[in-house]
Amino acid sequence: MSIYVDRHTKVLVQGLTGSQGRFYGLRNRAYGTQVVAGVTPKKGGTEVEGIPVFDTVDEAVVRTGATASMVSVPAPFAPEAVLEAAEAGVELVVCLTEGIPAHDEARVYNRLRRDHPETRLIGPNCPGILTPGECNIGFIPAEVAQAGGPVGIVSRSGTLTYQALQELGQHGVGVTTCVGIGGDPVPGTSFVEALASFEADPETRAVIMFGEIGGSAEEEAAEFIAAEMHTPVVSYIAGVTAPPGKKMGHAGAIVSGNKGTAQAKMAALEAAGAKVGGNPTEAAELMVEVVAGL
Amino acid sequence: MDLFEYQGKQLFASYGIPASPGAVALTAAQATEGADRIGYPVVVKAQVLVGGRGKAGGIQLANDAHEVEAHARRILGMRIKGHTVGTVWIEKVSDIAEEFYASFTLDRAAKAHLGMLSRQGGVDIEDVAATEPDAIARIHVDPVDGLTESDCREWIDAAGLPEEARAGTLDLLLKLYRAYTDGDCDLVEINPLVLTPDGRVHALDAKVTLDDNAAFRHPEWDAYESTQVLDHREAEAKAKGLQYVGLEGTVGIIANGAGLAMSTCDVVNQVGGKPANFLDIGGGANAEVMANALEVINNDDGVRSIFINIFGGITRGEEVANGIVAALGRVELRAPIVVRLDGTNAEEGRGILRDHESDMLRSSPAMLDAARVAVELAATS
Numbered sequence: 001m002s003i004y005v006d007r008h009t010k011v012l013v014q015g016l017t018g019s020q021g022r023f024y025g026l027r028n029r030a031y032g033t034q035v036v037a038g039v040t041p042k043k044g045g046t047e048v049e050g051i052p053v054f055d056t057v058d059e060a061v062v063r064t065g066a067t068a069s070m071v072s073v074p075a076p077f078a079p080e081a082v083l084e085a086a087e088a089g090v091e092l093v094v095c096l097t098e099g100i101p102a103h104d105e106a107r108v109y110n111r112l113r114r115d116h117p118e119t120r121l122i123g124p125n126c127p128g129i130l131t132p133g134e135c136n137i138g139f140i141p142a143e144v145a146q147a148g149g150p151v152g153i154v155s156r157s158g159t160l161t162y163q164a165l166q167e168l169g170q171h172g173v174g175v176t177t178c179v180g181i182g183g184d185p186v187p188g189t190s191f192v193e194a195l196a197s198f199e200a201d202p203e204t205r206a207v208i209m210f211g212e213i214g215g216s217a218e219e220e221a222a223e224f225i226a227a228e229m230h231t232p233v234v235s236y237i238a239g240v241t242a243p244p245g246k247k248m249g250h251a252g253a254i255v256s257g258n259k260g261t262a263q264a265k266m267a268a269l270e271a272a273g274a275k276v277g278g279n280p281t282e283a284a285e286l287m288v289e290v291v292a293g294l
Numbered sequence: 295m296d297l298f299e300y301q302g303k304q305l306f307a308s309y310g311i312p313a314s315p316g317a318v319a320l321t322a323a324q325a326t327e328g329a330d331r332i333g334y335p336v337v338v339k340a341q342v343l344v345g346g347r348g349k350a351g352g353i354q355l356a357n358d359a360h361e362v363e364a365h366a367r368r369i370l371g372m373r374i375k376g377h378t379v380g381t382v383w384i385e386k387v388s389d390i391a392e393e394f395y396a397s398f399t400l401d402r403a404a405k406a407h408l409g410m411l412s413r414q415g416g417v418d419i420e421d422v423a424a425t426e427p428d429a430i431a432r433i434h435v436d437p438v439d440g441l442t443e444s445d446c447r448e449w450i451d452a453a454g455l456p457e458e459a460r461a462g463t464l465d466l467l468l469k470l471y472r473a474y475t476d477g478d479c480d481l482v483e484i485n486p487l488v489l490t491p492d493g494r495v496h497a498l499d500a501k502v503t504l505d506d507n508a509a510f511r512h513p514e515w516d517a518y519e520s521t522q523v524l525d526h527r528e529a530e531a532k533a534k535g536l537q538y539v540g541l542e543g544t545v546g547i548i549a550n551g552a553g554l555a556m557s558t559c560d561v562v563n564q565v566g567g568k569p570a571n572f573l574d575i576g577g578g579a580n581a582e583v584m585a586n587a588l589e590v591i592n593n594d595d596g597v598r599s600i601f602i603n604i605f606g607g608i609t610r611g612e613e614v615a616n617g618i619v620a621a622l623g624r625v626e627l628r629a630p631i632v633v634r635l636d637g638t639n640a641e642e643g644r645g646i647l648r649d650h651e652s653d654m655l656r657s658s659p660a661m662l663d664a665a666r667v668a669v670e671l672a673a674t675s
Contacts, residue, residue, distance in 0.1 A: 020608070076510055098577065101478050101508035102400055106437040109405050114438065127607050139577070139607035141637040157553020158577065159605045162637050163661065166605075183552055185402045212553055215402045238556040241563045242572070243541065262560075279561045281662045 001203035002131040002177040003152065003194075004092055004120065005068065009135045012037040012066035012090075014057065014073055014081045016048050021072035024096075024139055025051070028070070031136045036064040057081075057088040068092040070128070070137045075099040078124060079108045086116035094137045095123035095188070105186040112188070121188025127158030127180035130165075140165070140178060148174035150294060151287060152198040152231075154191060155210035156183050156217070160238060160280060164208055167284030173291050176204045183212065191221035199229050206232045206290050208283060209274070211265055213239030218265040226272035232290050233274040236283035237262045295504045298341040300383040301518060302482075302500025309473040311466055312496035316385035325366035326359045328384040334358055338365040341381040342374045345418075350374045355387065381521075388498055393486035394455065395419050395430075396467060398474040407435040409471070411453040411463075415486035441471040462495035463487070478508030527571070527594050534586040536573060543568025544598040544672040546591035546629065548584070550575050550609045558603045561662060567669030570597045577608040584617025589625050598675050600631045601668035603661060611635050611643025619650055630654045630671050634664035 011028070015021035016038025026049055029035040037060040038048055044055035054060040057069065069085040071078055071093060078097040085093045105124065112119055122129055128138015133147030139158065144166040151173055155161040161180045168175060179194050181187045191209060198204045207229075211218040218237060225233050240262040266276045275290065277283030297305065303313040317328025329336045340352030347353060352374055354365040362384065372379045393416035401408035412430045414422050422429050431453035435441045446467055450460055466487070474482045483501040490496070509515055522532075531538030537552070541559070545567045549555035552574050559569040571594065575587050584602075591600055604614050614635060621627075630653060635643045647657050658664035 024608070075507065099507045101511075102480065102505050103437060103475060103478055103508070106400060106405060106407070110436055110438045113405075139638075141605075141607050144637070155553070157551055157557075158607055159549070159551030159554035160557055162605045162607055163554065163557070166636060185400060186405055210553070212556065217402070220403065236557075238553045238560060240560045241569065242556055242559070243539075279564060279662065280557060281660075 001201050002134065003197040003201050003204070004122070004177060004179065005129055005131050005135040005137060007134040009068050009092070010034045010036045010064065010066045011068045011070055011135075011137055012039055012057065012060045012064065014039045014069055014071045014085065016040060016051060016053060017043050017046070018072060021070075022048055024072065025070065028136045028138070031142050032133070033135045033137065036066050057084045057090065061088045061090060066090065068094065068137060071095040071097060073097060079104040082108050082121060083111060086112055086119040091119060093119060093121045093188070094126070094128050095121060096126060096128060096138050097123070098125040100124050100184065102185045105184055109186050109188060122179065123182040123188060125184040126182030126187070127161055129180065130178045132175050132178075138180070140180065144169050145178065146172065146174040149176040149203045150174065150205035150291060152176050152201070152204040152207045153178040154194040154198070154207065155180055156212045157210060157238060160210045163280045164210055164284065167281060168208070168287060171284065171288045173288060176201060185215065191217050192224045195221060195224055195229060195233070199231050204231065205294050206234070206287060208287050209233055209235045210280070210283070211235065211237045213237065213242050213262050213265070214260045216260060219268045222268035222272040222274070225269070225274055234277065234283055234287045234290060235269045235274045236277045236280055237265045295506055295515070295518060295522065296343045297502040297504065297518060298343065298381065298521065299339065299500050300341055300381070301521070302502035303497065305477060305502055306470070306473060306497055306500055309469050309477070311469045311473065312494070313500065314385045314388050314496060314498060316383050319366060319382050319384055320380065322363045322366040322370065325382055325384055326362045329356065329362040330359060332384060332386050335387045336362060337385050337387055338362060338369060339383045339385060340369045340372060340374060340379040341383055342377040342379055344375045344377055347374050352379065388488055388496070389490050390488045391491045392456065392459070392489040394459070394463070394489070395422070395485045396470065396487045397481065397483035397485070398471060399481045401434065404434055407437055407474070409433040409435060409441070409449060409467070411449060411467070413454055419485060435471070440475070441468065443468065456489070458493045459489045459495055462493070466495055478505045478512060479503060480505050527590065530593065531573070531590045534590065536575060536583070536587055536590060538590060539572040541569050541571050542596070543570045544596055545668050546570045546594060546597040546600040547603070548573050548575060548587045548591060548600065549603040550577065550579055550605065554603060554605055558601065558661070558665070561665045562601065562669060565662070565666050565669050567665070567672055570594055579609050580613045581617035581620050584614055585621040585624055588618065588621035588627075592625050592627055592629070597629050599629050599668045599671035601665060602631060602633045603664065604635050604637070606635070606637030606640060609638065611637065611639035611641070612646060615643035615646035618655070619646060622650065622655070627654055630656070630675060632664050632668040632671065633657045634659065634661055
């Protein structure tokens with residue numbers, strides 16, 4: 001079992017004809033993902049290495065039965081691309097695009113919740129989602145991952161997601177699903193939602209969560225872990241040494257005053273019963289112990 | 295990007311928000327000229343992007359041209375919390391009956407815009423929030439619906455603003471919300487928002503942070519770029535499109551992705567080193583970007599070793615390796631490099647690096663081990 005994506009997921013790529021969309025769309029297909037369609041306005045009727053391209057998401061869904069979309073279009077067009085996918089009834093939209101204005105993200109989030117509650121958005125500014133051996137949507141280098149569980153991974157940072165996958169893989173620990181929720185201020189899927197999905201998945205018997213400084217998403221996750229979760233959680237928070245008031249690359253990663261610091265987040269997670277590692281390697285080692293004890 | 299007070303007020307003015315009339319001055323002569331035009335008395339205000347300028351002597355009252363000149367001379371060039379004052383704002387003195395606080399920002403947890411309004415302005419709002427949370431009226435605004443006049447009216451009632459201030463504040467807040475949304479701001483804050491004895495409200499200060507991601511639809515922001523104050527390393531990095539934050543240590547850091555870059559700083563610290571910087575080359579970085587990043591790090595006198603930590607997803611290993619090799623040919627490195635390369639096309643990348651390995655370039659496959667080597671090199675070189 002897995003969450004959100006599996007071998008039956010049929011993926012369309014919004015922006016398949018762009019260089020990034022093409023590279024990762026084809027890479028995802030080579031991994032075994034069912035990449036069934038591309039969408040690029042005015043390029044309908046063409047194809048990319050045998051994948052048919054349509055003008056609109058609606059047409060692509062009707063013709064191919066796609067259930068998920070990978071959005072790989074430039075930031076100025078990404079908000080409308082996400083909404084177009086939702087309007088066409090796509091269940092899962094994975095938005096890889098970085099650099100979307102925060103107000104646009106907030107607008108899209110609320111529009112989806114109100115008008116398209118059946119659509120799940122992952123991202124934006126995220127590396128994607130991977131169910132090893134079944135489906136990979138996005139940038140995650142799936143070859144470092146081992147399939148089969150029992151660990152679920154959720155992370156705000158792309159590269160730290162890969163780090164977690166690799167560390168677990170090197171210890172021979174498998175992964176059910178790995179979700180990169182993205183580092184932006186208003187992610188479509190939060191830590192809490194991903195944790196809840198893992199909690200409900202019988203195959204996921206432990207969860208590794210990689211957070212970052214800034215915002216309060218990790219603190220909210222800690223509350224959820226304490227109140228609702230029976231599945232053990234191991235965590236790591238990046239940015240212990242970040243100076244306050246400096247923006248560390250991600251729109252999400254900024255500390256103001258003593259709010260959103262790594263220390264505060266680690267303390268909240270520990271108080272909630274999660275194990276917290278001081279670096280990614282240590283977190284993976286903690287997870288290996290947890291898995292050994294299952 | 296943070297705006298200076300005067301830029302914030304100019305932005306507010308373009309949305310019809312009343313603010314005190316004023317003039318920008320880079321010299322004492324410009325200051326007196328501006329003051330003569332505005333009319334006395336005036337306030338001479340240091341333009342810096344940190345709080346506490348009043349306490350530091352950066353805000354002075356002047357009754358005539360002579361006083362304006364004296365204050366401007368003293369304030370220009372003054373250091374306030376590490377920031378050198380390069381600009382003063384000359385402003386007409388306001389008569390103040392009462393001081394309020396107003397702001398809009400994005401509440402990430404609520405996924406909505408958050409407005410805050412308080413009758414207790416002119417003081418640190420975080421102190422008010424801590425000691426008297428009920429003194430701040432909060433409103434969540436759905437980004438799809440926007441701020442309606444009736445909701446805004448209720449919000450002002452909840453803040454308990456005096457009757458004579460309500461109409462003016464309603465008009466001002468609706469305009470401020472528009473400046474915040476249409477202007478793609480992360481934050482707009484007026485503290486204090488003043489009520490004058492004759493019943494008018496206007497912005498006495500302006501704090502504005504722009505969302506850099508929205509720059510593509512705001513060509514007018516180009517004007518702010520030239521006034522940004524960065525340290526020379528940050529300025530160079532910015533010119534090359536890199537996400538760089540200068541720190542105080544000796545291990546130069548280059549990583550892909552903000553999370554991994556922060557984590558790299560953390561790990562360097564844990565094994566006894568001090569990062570010289572945070573540098574995120576971002577997703578999909580190519581050889582050119584890597585070469586630029588190495589140049590920026592190499593120009594930092596404090597750097598004793600360089601730790602390149604790349605886990606390729608969107609970034610491809612062979613591109614990274616080619617960038618390192620290109621940089622080796624382009625710049626004379628002052629500090630040895632330790633590279634940890636993993637992920638997409640990592641094998642190819644490591645193969646390229648293998649042919650160039652030396653005392654100045656080593657490779658280590660694990661993040662923690664690579665950090666140890668980099669810290670050791672920083673201590674001995």
